[in-house]
Amino acid sequence: MEKPLILVTNDDGITAPGIRNLVKFMNEIGEVIVVAPNSPQSGKGHAITIDSTLTFEEINLEGPQKDYSLSGTPVDCVKFALDKILTRRPDLVVSGINHGANSSINVIYSGTMSAAVEAGVEGLQAIGFSLLDFSWDADFSHAKEHIQNIVKKVLENPLPKGIVLNVNIPKLAEQEIKGVKVCRQANAKWEENFDERINPHGKKYFWLTGYFNNMDDGHDADETALADGYISIVPVKFDMTAHEHLLHLRTILE
Amino acid sequence: MEKPLILVTNDDGITAPGIRNLVKFMNEIGEVIVVAPNSPQSGKGHAITIDSTLTFEEINLEGPQKDYSLSGTPVDCVKFALDKILTRRPDLVVSGINHGANSSINVIYSGTMSAAVEAGVEGLQAIGFSLLDFSWDADFSHAKEHIQNIVKKVLENPLPKGIVLNVNIPKLAEQEIKGVKVCRQANAKWEENFDERINPHGKKYFWLTGYFNNMDDGHDADETALADGYISIVPVKFDMTAHEHLLHLRTILE
Numbered sequence: 195m196e197k198p199l200i201l202v203t204n205d206d207g208i209t210a211p212g213i214r215n216l217v218k219f220m221n222e223i224g225e226v227i228v229v230a231p232n233s234p235q236s237g238k239g240h241a242i243t244i245d246s247t248l249t250f251e252e253i254n255l256e257g258p259q260k261d262y263s264l265s266g267t268p269v270d271c272v273k274f275a276l277d278k279i280l281t282r283r284p285d286l287v288v289s290g291i292n293h294g295a296n297s298s299i300n301v302i303y304s305g306t307m308s309a310a311v312e313a314g315v316e317g318l319q320a321i322g323f324s325l326l327d328f329s330w331d332a333d334f335s336h337a338k339e340h341i342q343n344i345v346k347k348v349l350e351n352p353l354p355k356g357i358v359l360n361v362n363i364p365k366l367a368e369q370e371i372k373g374v375k376v377c378r379q380a381n382a383k384w385e386e387n388f389d390e391r392i393n394p395h396g397k398k399y400f401w402l403t404g405y406f407n408n409m410d411d412g413h414d415a416d417e418t419a420l421a422d423g424y425i426s427i428v429p430v431k432f433d434m435t436a437h438e439h440l441l442h443l444r445t446i447l448e
Numbered sequence: 449m450e451k452p453l454i455l456v457t458n459d460d461g462i463t464a465p466g467i468r469n470l471v472k473f474m475n476e477i478g479e480v481i482v483v484a485p486n487s488p489q490s491g492k493g494h495a496i497t498i499d500s501t502l503t504f505e506e507i508n509l510e511g512p513q514k515d516y517s518l519s520g521t522p523v524d525c526v527k528f529a530l531d532k533i534l535t536r537r538p539d540l541v542v543s544g545i546n547h548g549a550n551s552s553i554n555v556i557y558s559g560t561m562s563a564a565v566e567a568g569v570e571g572l573q574a575i576g577f578s579l580l581d582f583s584w585d586a587d588f589s590h591a592k593e594h595i596q597n598i599v600k601k602v603l604e605n606p607l608p609k610g611i612v613l614n615v616n617i618p619k620l621a622e623q624e625i626k627g628v629k630v631c632r633q634a635n636a637k638w639e640e641n642f643d644e645r646i647n648p649h650g651k652k653y654f655w656l657t658g659y660f661n662n663m664d665d666g667h668d669a670d671e672t673a674l675a676d677g678y679i680s681i682v683p684v685k686f687d688m689t690a691h692e693h694l695l696h697l698r699t700i701l702e
Binding site for chain 2: 234236237238239240241242243244245247248249250269270273274276277278299301302303308311315316344347351353354356357373374375376377378379381383386387388390391397398399400401402414427428429430431432433434435436437439440442443444446447448
């Protein structure tokens with residue numbers, strides 16, 4: 195049987211420990227091609243590069259996979275891989291492992307998840323992986339078996355059309371992880387608090403900061419599963435229509 | 449009765465004709481504050497600025513509104529306005545008028561719509577407006593009455609929690625517009641086709657280009673309404689969970 199072709203990307207950049215670990219885990223399952231940003235792209239959401247141009251390089255990194263770095267966003271990487279690098283459609287696209295959570299509302303800001311969503315828009319099977327540890331030195335080894343299990347299950351049982359998976363992994367030792375829970379996106383948001391400073395020329399400038407406000411303790415919410423020591427998996431769709439409100443809104447707006 | 453406070457933003461930049469027209473239309477309805485990008489931000493999706501800093505300026509443009517230009521993305525503008533500029537929560541956030549369509553899958557790439565979605569995440573009423581005309585010299589005047597009507601209806605009948613509106617307006621004379629249809633997001637995608645060039649130093653570079661592929665002729669899809677001469681309104685939600693697949697996926701993944 196032919197090995198599955200797996201496209202790997204991320205938003206922390208092609209040399210980030212998170213993606214290098216994911217590549218290692220995927221090399222044991224399939225033929226791997228990496229097309230990832232040449233610089234950090236955290237928080238880039240579903241941005242694409244239309245007002246400037248893109249360049250790419252093949253680079254040599256450890257392992258049997260091929261690695262290409264692109265001067266664009268995570269979504270650019272998926273588009274570019276499909277149009278210019280891959281010679282056949284991949285069996286799976288995986289994005290990550292992100293350094294930090296992409297649970298609940300973070301799905302919408304996350305370059306990691308936007309790459310997976312873009313692959314879904316392209317009709318491909320796709321999964322985004324994130325570890326709840328922002329550190330560059332995060333320990334990804336305990337996630338290996340869990341990630342490989344999820345990937346194998348998806349390769350054996352293709353996801354429904356229009357769906358990709360958002361997988362978040364708690365920062366726990368392997369034996370402390372209680373299992374996997376399929377969840378809904380928790381109702382949460384960031385409360386912004388711009389940090390105001392003065393530059394050496396006397397002009398104000400601002401850093402975007404804030405704190406995460408989880409307003410949802412539902413047993414089926416991803417934040418709850420993570421707090422309880424489970425890996426959370428949210429099936430994410432890119433049809434953003436609020437179908438349940440169409441009828442009501444017709445009576446008001448038409 | 450106090451005038452409603454309306455925050456206006458966009459992704460084409462604060463001086464774009466589309467936003468200047470929207471500001472004029474909104475000045476007839478409420479008290480207007482504009483916080484918009486100081487440069488074009490098309491295709492920025494839900495990007496936020498976390499690796500660099502932001503600056504803003506109050507600028508003087510025609511009309512009674514206050515105008516602030518920010519060195520960030522459309523989503524940054526909404527966050528910054530709420531935290532640093534507005535002294536009370538706005539009654540409505542409007543984004544646009546975008547120069548070009550944000551119907552169907554474009555909602556996911558669009559800075560205009562991401563600003564509206566961010567306002568929704570903040571618990572605010574929000575509408576994104578787009579005209580199906582990419583031209584900088586597009587005629588926005590025929591959209592005035594339609595936009596004002598939609599805004600008034602939303603101010604009188606608040607949208608359900610977790611919902612914002614994606615309004616697209618066909619490029620037609622006022623009397624040719626047949627009315628308004630509340631629609632679902634059409635199943636469509638961009639087929640990318642990177643345009644390869646060689647720079648003066650002999651290195652390859654690429655422009656992202658492509659064509660729009662509408663795979664959906666459903667009578668309730670936004671692309672169909674627009675093609676038939678209607679203004680399309682899609683209620684957009686930011687809970688991206690595919691709730692309808694949770695049970696099935698639990699049997700496979702847990």
